Amino acid sequence: MEGVLWKWTNYLSGWQPRWFILESGVLSYYKSQEDVNNGCKGSIKMNACDIKVHPTDNTRLDLIIPGEQHYYVKAAQPQERQSWLIALGSAKAKYSQPSAQEPSAGIVAVELPADIMRTKRSELRLYCDLLMQQVHSVKQSITQPAKAGEGEGEGGQKAVPDVEKLNDATSLLSATCDTFIHTLDDVMKLVQDITSPTDVAMLSPKRVSTSTSNSRVSISRSNSTDKPARNRQSSGSVEGAHQVKPRQRSRASSDGSHSDVSLSEHISSSLPSKEAQLAGNQSVFSRETTPTSNSQSPAGKEATPLSSSQPAVSKMGTVVEQRISENAATAADKPVSNGQNVAPEDADGADDFKDAIDSRIPTFFSVMPVSFVTVQVLEDGNIPVQPFLDACRELVPIFDKLNSTAFAPVKMDFSGNIRKIQQKQTSAIAGGSPGYPSLQAMVLAEVTARQNINSSSATVALRWLKRGLEFIREFLREVCSGGPDLSECASNAYSRTLKNYHGWVVRGVFAVAVKALPYRSEFLRHLAEGECDTESQHYVHSLMNDMEVFLKHMNAVILVIDDFYSHHQLDIQEQV
Numbered sequence: 001m002e003g004v005l006w007k008w009t010n011y012l013s014g015w016q017p018r019w020f021i022l023e024s025g026v027l028s029y030y031k032s033q034e035d036v037n038n039g040c041k042g043s044i045k046m047n048a049c050d051i052k053v054h055p056t057d058n059t060r061l062d063l064i065i066p067g068e069q070h071y072y073v074k075a076a077q078p079q080e081r082q083s084w085l086i087a088l089g090s091a092k093a094k095y096s097q098p099s100a101q102e103p104s105a106g107i108v109a110v111e112l113p114a115d116i117m118r119t120k121r122s123e124l125r126l127y128c129d130l131l132m133q134q135v136h137s138v139k140q141s142i143t144q145p146a147k148a149g150e151g152e153g154e155g156g157q158k159a160v161p162d163v164e165k166l167n168d169a170t171s172l173l174s175a176t177c178d179t180f181i182h183t184l185d186d187v188m189k190l191v192q193d194i195t196s197p198t199d200v201a202m203l204s205p206k207r208v209s210t211s212t213s214n215s216r217v218s219i220s221r222s223n224s225t226d227k228p229a230r231n232r233q234s235s236g237s238v239e240g241a242h243q244v245k246p247r248q249r250s251r252a253s254s255d256g257s258h259s260d261v262s263l264s265e266h267i268s269s270s271l272p273s274k275e276a277q278l279a280g281n282q283s284v285f286s287r288e289t290t291p292t293s294n295s296q297s298p299a300g301k302e303a304t305p306l307s308s309s310q311p312a313v314s315k316m317g318t319v320v321e322q323r324i325s326e327n328a329a330t331a332a333d334k335p336v337s338n339g340q341n342v343a344p345e346d347a348d349g350a351d352d353f354k355d356a357i358d359s360r361i362p363t364f365f366s367v368m369p370v371s372f373v374t375v376q377v378l379e380d381g382n383i384p385v386q387p388f389l390d391a392c393r394e395l396v397p398i399f400d401k402l403n404s405t406a407f408a409p410v411k412m413d414f415s416g417n418i419r420k421i422q423q424k425q426t427s428a429i430a431g432g433s434p435g436y437p438s439l440q441a442m443v444l445a446e447v448t449a450r451q452n453i454n455s456s457s458a459t460v461a462l463r464w465l466k467r468g469l470e471f472i473r474e475f476l477r478e479v480c481s482g483g484p485d486l487s488e489c490a491s492n493a494y495s496r497t498l499k500n501y502h503g504w505v506v507r508g509v510f511a512v513a514v515k516a517l518p519y520r521s522e523f524l525r526h527l528a529e530g531e532c533d534t535e536s537q538h539y540v541h542s543l544m545n546d547m548e549v550f551l552k553h554m555n556a557v558i559l560v561i562d563d564f565y566s567h568h569q570l571d572i573q574e575q576v
């Protein structure tokens with residue numbers, strides 16, 4: 001995990017922003033993110049320090065190395081502090097076990113129950129402090145009126161609690177309870193082991209399993225899937241609604257040459273018949289290019305017009321073509337209530353949103369200036385860096401539309417990975433090269449230079465960005481299929497994607513985010529662009545159609561990256 005925290009320096013400079021990176025149980029901090037390559041200003045081994053939450057400041061946490069140094073840091077939001085606490089707590093737990101140490105030659109570290117108990121106890125102490133503070137926040141949000149000065153109303157009515165603050169405080173409380181219960185589960189298992197020891201259990205290094213038991217303590221929410229709308233739209237007719245003309249979507253490639261095709265159209269239309277593909281076993285990967293002084297720049301590299309493209313004959317192409325045609329079939333067969341079918345697969349992605357420009361209602365998807373529809377495949381079948389990053393960046397405003405600080409760590413992580421890849425490309429260009437022609441070239445350049453493993457690498461950033469995009473794809477598929485409860489849509493999507501890479505500690509962050517999700521109707525309302533009746537069938541079907549088109553093109557891009565990572569065995573099944 002990484003991000004900005006304010007560190008207490010001294011009484012002269014006070015709190016100063018620093019860039020923190022938690023990696024392999026060591027928390028390092030730098031003057032700024034740009035300064036990372038100039039070396040850290042300090043570092044703390046998590047297994048050597050205690051973590052304390054500040055009794056009254058819910059953004060602050062203290063890292064105390066007993067008998068030595070105290071580090072005081074603050075996050076921008078309580079939710080961010082929560083994410084750091086969870087990440088630091090799990091790193092401390094993970095790297096405090098002897099088995100996590102590098103075993104010296106031939107000697108396997110054996111964890112003694114006392115070691116584990118000590119670690120579990122410090123974790124429980126941390127979560128207790130956190131719980132006390134969060135209960136305090138809940139109490140404050142109830143007793144302190146929503147607006148300053150709004151004490152007793154006329155006639156002595158009760159002050160109105162701050163619902164927003166209450167929601168945030170309770171969602172944090174529920175996640176901390178979850179984490180607390182998990183830790184208790186671990187302690188119970190340890191006690192069981194100790195009271196009914198078996199030779200293997202006593203000696204096995206991995207004695208305490210991080211249980212994924214469902215014994216959860218959570219603050220239940222009303223069962224209805226529709227909260228009272230916070231700001232109900234007028235139920236006026238669509239005709240009366242003010243139609244916002246969506247911005248024309250840029251069709252020219254970055255060098256202003258003629259408009260290109262989107263990835264999904266290119267692959268599905270340019271691949272030869274199945275027989276030809278089976279005959280040709282040349283992989284697109286064999287023609288990788290890495291940035292050299294004379295390699296073409298992305299700007300100067302003409303995307304291949306559909307007609308003259310060499311078919312990207314590969315297993316990957318077949319797989320992608322197969323999946324896209326399945327998508328297209330599903331989408332095309334699905335009649336849209338206003339009698340229009342989904343626009344058929346066309347020569348480029350523009351017509352996919354054709355209706356959005358003519359009669360459709362503008363939505364978050366149809367007004368995107370760039371999106372995965374405009375990610376144009378290069379002649380080697382790879383994905384150009386900048387269009388991909390621009391398309392990912394277009395998703396970031398959705399976090400603000402979800403309107404809760406519970407998504408702060410998610411947004412920070414998602415944006416951070418975009419930034420890492422962007423920084424790699426910008427540095428390459430600043431170094432005099434035209435930049436990496438594709439994501440694949442950037443990753444392979446790191447593999448060649450053996451720089452693809454550390455957490456600041458583009459390889460790792462793109463791996464996690466892909467996983468985030470996979471989550472979004474699955475979530476949107478759930479929404480498109482009409483899932484009435486967004487929490488369930490998100491949980492189903494999470495189970496199929498990110499959950500496989502998360503330990504139960506990071507799953508706590510997910511638990512917080514899911515509880516902060518709006519209701520379906522509110523979420524769909526957030527995806528409207530301009531004034532319209534977001535409860536009308538016309539709007540919902542316009543939105544679903546745009547969402548399906550967006551999904552088709554996004555999926556095509558994800559498949560190419562996924563196949564590339566699989567082909568090069570770069571999709572490490574780690575857990576954070």
Ligand SMILES: CCCCCCCCCCCCC/C=C/[C@@H](O)[C@H](CO[C@@H]1O[C@H](CO)[C@@H](O)[C@H](O)[C@H]1O)NC(=O)CCCCCCCCCCCCCCCCC
Pocket residue numbers: 001395398399409410413414416417454455456457460461464465467468469471472475476490498506509510513514517576
């Ligand atoms: C529908 C909304 C539900 C919100 C929940 C989304 C899922 C959140 C899951 C919890 C993530 C917690 C925060 C981050 C965790 C990180 O620890 C983890 C690993 O980070 C990586 O660590 C590497 C070092 O080991 C480092 O090098 C790398 O840079 C770093 O990334 N990160 C992840 O697990 C990735 C999380 C990505 C989450 C993206 C999900 C985006 C959710 C979008 C919200 C709604 C979208 C719907 C509408 C879209 C319309 C276009």
